[in-house]
Amino acid sequence: MNLGLLVLRVVVGLLFVGHGAQKLFGVFGGHGLKGTAGFFEAIGLKPGHIHASAAGIMELGGGLLLALGLLTPIASAALIAVMTAAVITVHAAKGVWSTNGGYEYNLVLAAVAFAVAAIGPGAWSLDNALGISMDTTAWAIGAFAVGFLGGVGAVLSGRAVGRRDRHIETGHATPA
Secondary structure, eight states: OHHHHHHHHHHHHHHHHHHHHHHHHOOTTOOHHHHHHHHHHHTTOSSHHHHHHHHHHHHHHHHHHHHHTSSHHHHHHHHHHHHHHHIIIIIGGGOSOGGGTOSHHHHHHHHHHHHHHHHOSOSSSHHHHTTOOOOSHHHHHHHHHHHHHHHHHHHHHHHHHHHHHHHHHTTSSOOO
């Protein structure tokens, strides 16, 4: 069991690290912070720079924590938040299957993050080595709730700023 958890954590965690690095630094074929911010602006997450930075940091940091098995529910919450925002903003309208650009892959990754929070990172983890015991149902449900609500909140706040900016541009409101 410990070997399986280690492989799962390291593979999924490091892939998230890579995605975060794509967003933040433009490595591994990514567009960097400027390009990601522009994309986020285009899908209605404003200001794009803040949302892109937050997504990149949560993917990179959450992925690293997951791979190390350190503060596992916190890592899971960060990753669930990013996947929730991705589903809402990009994938939900395209249906389930990733072949159509749907949310299948994002849902799998969120489920992995939740499951690792629920089971715990295993004996071969920094949580175990440091005596951190956060592998309970309550921690897993908390990670899911914080992640899901955080993702939804990020999307709602980004869209609200976009609506405000459109009203200001059209003269329907005055800037604060």
